[in-house]
Amino acid sequence: MWLRASCTLDFSIPVATPFLLMLRPRSGAQQWVAREQYVLIPSVPAVEFTDLFGNLCQRLVAPAGPFSVHTSADIDAAESADTAPGAWFVAVENLPEVVLPFLLPSRYCESDRFARLAASITAGYAPGYDQCVAIVAYVRRTLVYSPGSGQQIISAAEANQRSEAVCRDMAHLGIALCRALSIPARLVVGYLEGLQPMDFHAWFEAFVAGRWYTFDPTQRDLLGGRVAIAYGRDAADVAIYTQFGDPVEPPIMRVSVSRLDGAPSW
Amino acid sequence: MWLRASCTLDFSIPVATPFLLMLRPRSGAQQWVAREQYVLIPSVPAVEFTDLFGNLCQRLVAPAGPFSVHTSADIDAAESADTAPGAWFVAVENLPEVVLPFLLPSRYCESDRFARLAASITAGYAPGYDQCVAIVAYVRRTLVYSPGSGQQIISAAEANQRSEAVCRDMAHLGIALCRALSIPARLVVGYLEGLQPMDFHAWFEAFVAGRWYTFDPTQRDLLGGRVAIAYGRDAADVAIYTQFGDPVEPPIMRVSVSRLDGAPSW
């Protein structure tokens, strides 16, 4: 499935401000970036680096005044997300090293506080993939997906006290519950084709049977058409943008995802 | 200063349980490990790996029954910790990439919530090292160091509501305040010669004038005789041990640090 995923951030910057941006989807196992644009207006020097989790990050100092970031990518995304009912739990001692960071509690996923709840939710389910499915069902029972309801980032424990949540909160709760069962889980920030209302999206992946699988508690059916921008332990690792110094007003943000007819020609 | 730093953890394991341990100090810029022991009783297979922050970690499955971990290291530690009054603030755009993870909020250091407090504490201080000194003074005014008072790990925001704290909490608060000023800060877990009562210790480092400097809010004078075991963003990254599965009782723990007469002979 060929998609064009774009976003524009329009900032109004009171005084020159350092930023970290995380807005460049990488080609990876699940997606191929065939075309991309990353335009800064006004054009300022920017430096790119790779963070601890392999995400491409951009550093720059936004000048005072209006400042816009436009990105767009034409990407070959998977038609559907793989599912694997019954896929087995990987014992902690057999997990590959690279997934271990996703087993520990993190800023917004206090998995150390979810042991009992996770056990109760998944009682009777086979260890592994089926536990994750039970967790997603619990998150969907507990929280009504309410896009736009959450400004401040809340943690999994806080989300679990509420009745409404944004995609990020639902993913955090799913992640914390998976980790409480010793299933590595990570947050994905990206685009989802057909999301209503269109915006950046967040879901999670869990590591079972030797690979990462996609879970999205906001959606009844696990849709394809996903473009991952960044992976992390939770929202603290994968902010679309981070600013330093005196607070800048949140930008006016426009996100769009549309289908392309096919592979880009040359 | 040559030190022998040792610890013993005596566990009683109800059922075979996977563990991550972080108990092997590495030689580095500040310390040289001349002798080391790491003995598991009973002896079980263990695998070592390096985590995201460069710490040496050990993975093993502790068998049911009594299980002891003994480590000891003879180390050349610095006589005193470097200080640098007046050392300059490094603008975010000039920070080396490797320190950027220590600038963001993390599990127990919600630096995003400390902007106002950090500004108020450091008003009138030169940006950089002197701000860190003012932060340490604030932490010492706010929290009475009370070893043994803290079982559950609390966050910087929670610590800031209290009057007593353990070393880890005081370090977390210092870190959160530094990051709120865009000064990278990281938690160090290790040994401190002469600590009363003797135990593992935690302090923090802040990045100013191009390098890391040591700060320890629990101590009136910044003592030498430190042995770093692990570095991380906060306590979530540098647990001495992490166990998975059903909870195991905390171990009986013995820590000791003694001076050696000089460099080990062969």
Add this chain to the structure above:
Amino acid sequence: MWLRASCTLDFSIPVATPFLLMLRPRSGAQQWVAREQYVLIPSVPAVEFTDLFGNLCQRLVAPAGPFSVHTSADIDAAESADTAPGAWFVAVENLPEVVLPFLLPSRYCESDRFARLAASITAGYAPGYDQCVAIVAYVRRTLVYSPGSGQQIISAAEANQRSEAVCRDMAHLGIALCRALSIPARLVVGYLEGLQPMDFHAWFEAFVAGRWYTFDPTQRDLLGGRVAIAYGRDAADVAIYTQFGDPVEPPIMRVSVSRLDGAPSW
């Protein structure tokens, strides 16, 4: 300076063949990628990863038949390469860890065999940048730049026996001589605006006075307009493409670099 750098590789593949490609310039300290295309015809699944040196690499299996790789990037490149006459030599013990791999002998840069020659060439020059300048002058005296003269990759020691060389050989010789003086040096593969005849280009960077500086033994004047695609110890690390299995005919290759009027608009 805004440049559009493009290449097309047209392969004729006898039987499905695994490839590694290294054709995606990364934004970095010296260049900003504002637009990019990476089109495979026919479109096949490709996976991207980051190698030991931070280069973005693409893996795919080229299908039997005609197979084309087209890449194009609009990049803000430096107007001129920085120079620093007199910049000091960094003693080995003070070098940052990340540059150490570029101090050792490598596949095509047998720096262990160049100690005497390097000392003789640079006698009387101040340690550091000026030694590198003397080395470049030596390479230019010794080897006539003859684009297209070299099919098989030869080593620095082999190049030093010849009278003609391609850009890669000249860079290898420069690198080996720098390393023989304990100056870290690395190969850069990329584009150079105005190169005659237009092709991929190779030059080198040496680490003096705390940063990397550009040197290009093929050019009388050190021109700007450079787009780095990949960095490595020598040509073994930074092949534009590597194929596995039965040999495939080299592709028909077209490279172009043109100036753009200014920053891309949105």
Add this chain to the structure above:
Amino acid sequence: MWLRASCTLDFSIPVATPFLLMLRPRSGAQQWVAREQYVLIPSVPAVEFTDLFGNLCQRLVAPAGPFSVHTSADIDAAESADTAPGAWFVAVENLPEVVLPFLLPSRYCESDRFARLAASITAGYAPGYDQCVAIVAYVRRTLVYSPGSGQQIISAAEANQRSEAVCRDMAHLGIALCRALSIPARLVVGYLEGLQPMDFHAWFEAFVAGRWYTFDPTQRDLLGGRVAIAYGRDAADVAIYTQFGDPVEPPIMRVSVSRLDGAPSW
């Protein structure tokens, strides 16, 4: 099998000289370091870091005069090396990223020049482990193991022209032939219990059926009792010591490996 592996390097240093040492075996999947000593006489500041391949390396400046490095480790090593006749070849497109660097030609393993020979040696063997066995047999037919015969490091291509070789040369030739068949292969430097005459040893590992397997062309039977000190693409990556500046005489070197009665007690 519990082993004590020790070495002493006695240098006579004419003028203060920077060194890189690679003498600290790490605990890993195959071995557990229970006790260790690393003593420098005279004691000088040393800094430890992890190289691109995960090896622990030590940097120091050796002072003028006699300088000794003593290391000793008590290690739980495998009784025997795993073998896996018939284990399958992993297609290049399915190899994990971390093994890809071991697929390319390197300083002393010019695998790009061995395609025909590798194909001829392994004709009729099943792809994977059995090809590696055939390669080891070829190396043993071609080269007589002659410890002490090799001072200068020669490459696989050079070794293939000779009739006698040291362990390192035989490993290089094995590695180059494996890589020529698209089987990742890496050099291991370490200790081997019972080696005659006792010295540091080198062997290689090849990646088949999803993991690394040990091969040692110097030994008729694949013995256990191995302690790995360092892994790399070839000898250029894993020198026991590297010195910079004016050449220092090779050290007087003593290596010993002895069996211990059992696990170290506390």
